Amino acid sequence: RKEVEQDPGPFNVPEGATVAFNCTYSNSASQSFFWYRQDCRKEPKLLMSVYSSGNEDGRFTAQLNRASQYISLLIRDSKLSDSATYLCVVNDYKLSFGAGTTVTVRA
Amino acid sequence: SQTIHQWPATLVQPVGSPLSLECTVEGTSNPNLYWYRQAAGRGLQLLFYSVGIGQISSEVPQNLSASRPQDRQFILSSKKLLLSDSGFYLCAWSTVRTSGGGRETQYFGPGTRLLVL
Numbered sequence: 001r002k003e004v005e006q007d008p009g010p011f012n013v014p015e016g017a018t019v020a021f022n023c024t025y026s027n028s029a030s031q032s033f034f035w036y037r038q039d040c041r042k043e044p045k046l047l048m049s050v051y052s053s054g055n056e057d058g059r060f061t062a063q064l065n066r067a068s069q070y071i072s073l074l075i076r077d078s079k080l081s082d083s084a085t086y087l088c089v090v091n092d093y094k095l096s097f098g099a100g101t102t103v104t105v106r107a
Numbered sequence: 108s109q110t111i112h113q114w115p116a117t118l119v120q121p122v123g124s125p126l127s128l129e130c131t132v133e134g135t136s137n138p139n140l141y142w143y144r145q146a147a148g149r150g151l152q153l154l155f156y157s158v159g160i161g162q163i164s165s166e167v168p169q170n171l172s173a174s175r176p177q178d179r180q181f182i183l184s185s186k187k188l189l190l191s192d193s194g195f196y197l198c199a200w201s202t203v204r205t206s207g208g209g210r211e212t213q214y215f216g217p218g219t220r221l222l223v224l
Contacts, residue, residue: 004150008148034212041195041220042217042218043197043216044197044215045215046213049212087150087151091211094153094156094166095213097150099148100150
């Protein structure tokens with residue numbers, strides 16, 4: 001079983017829609033969690049950390065479910081500029097990256 | 108503010124040739140440094156990490172090696188490239204882990220796209 005698994009998508013959504021996707025992880029002792037965003041042929045950039053109580057950053061909401069070992073990302077009021085691949089990252093003693101979920105927002 | 112540089116940005120090399128990729132970090136001292144490879148459609152694979160000058164940990168045995176000759180310089184090398192070495196190579200840095208452990212945000216350089224023919 002992979003350490004971090006993500007639905008690769010793509011999720012094709014219209015502008016203004018809400019899109020949400022999950023990421024599961026295998027190590028129950030994992031300490032911290034992140035979402036990174038990666039544009040085509042660019043480096044990953046930190047989108048947000050994920051805290052135990054869940055957290056929000058503008059239109060983005062991240063949630064952690066330790067019992068079921070998954071984290072989620074929800075994007076409200078999607079913009080064209082949200083089109084990217086979103087990488088789920090789990091940290092125990094090192095960062096483990098998911099292969100990414102691709103989101104395409106269409107006009 | 109901290110910045111991280113990688114070069115070259117793109118590289119096309121023949122099979123069997125040597126490789127040297129360089130990464131430097133500015134604006135921070137004693138960072139943890141990392142080399143990752145991302146193959147097409149795959150997640151990032153950690154290759155090496157370093158917690159200090161001359162300290163290298165290898166995550167995946169292969170024909171690559173890494174060195175850290177200075178605090179903010181990290182070099183990825185190979186004596187003979189294989190076709191399977193093609194990919195997007197990313198260097199990243201993070202601050203030294205706190206005593207609480209586990210909370211370690213990493214920041215990536217712009218990457219080097221390597222094509223081995």
